[in-house]
Amino acid sequence: MTDSALSARLGWLEALLALAFFVCALGYVAPFKRAARAKKH
Numbered sequence: 001m002t003d004s005a006l007s008a009r010l011g012w013l014e015a016l017l018a019l020a021f022f023v024c025a026l027g028y029v030a031p032f033k034r035a036a037r038a039k040k041h
Contacts, residue, residue, distance in 0.1 A: 003011070
């Protein structure tokens with residue numbers, strides 16, 4: 001929070017990339033989860 005300039009921007013970029021990765025991972029797993037749930041019933 002106290003850094004400024006390039007390091008602060010890179011920190012925000014890293015946080016956004018981590019969030020994007022997490023969302024993509026959830027999107028990738030969702031069809032497999034649905035298939036497993038359908039197979040269970």
